[in-house]
Amino acid sequence: MMDIILALLGTEAITYYLFNAGPLQLPRSWAISHTPWLEAGGDHLLACRTCGSFWVGIGVAFLYWYGPIWILLPLVLARGSNWLHLVFSLIADYQMDIRINRNRNKEK
Numbered sequence: 001m002m003d004i005i006l007a008l009l010g011t012e013a014i015t016y017y018l019f020n021a022g023p024l025q026l027p028r029s030w031a032i033s034h035t036p037w038l039e040a041g042g043d044h045l046l047a048c049r050t051c052g053s054f055w056v057g058i059g060v061a062f063l064y065w066y067g068p069i070w071i072l073l074p075l076v077l078a079r080g081s082n083w084l085h086l087v088f089s090l091i092a093d094y095q096m097d098i099r100i101n102r103n104r105n106k107e108k
Contacts (some may be wrong), residue, residue, distance in 0.1 A: 003069050010072030011060045013079035015053040 018024055031046055032038075038045040045051040063069060 003064060006069055006072055006076060007060050007064045009076040009079065010069075011053060011057045013072070013075040014056045014060070015049065016079060017075070018052055018056065019049055 018028065028046055032044045035044075035046070040051075043051075045055065060072070063071070
């Protein structure tokens, strides 16, 4: 069961980095411009996040059956730390809002 969860989170992490990581944008743009046969319905398969996650999922499934699935662990940990950072940032923003508005409520 943990392998399936690792594969799921690994697919999400790879798809996220494929579309959002700065260093991967140039190779992705190059691949899009050099593979016109991957266009479907007016959109390129490497430009569509849903399509991209599908193809990444196929690769991860292949890795799940024939390779070491644990190789996805660093990506999953990096992506998980991003989620955790987001939660802590939201908590800090909420706390800052309470501190800022604390004095405003006393003045009224």
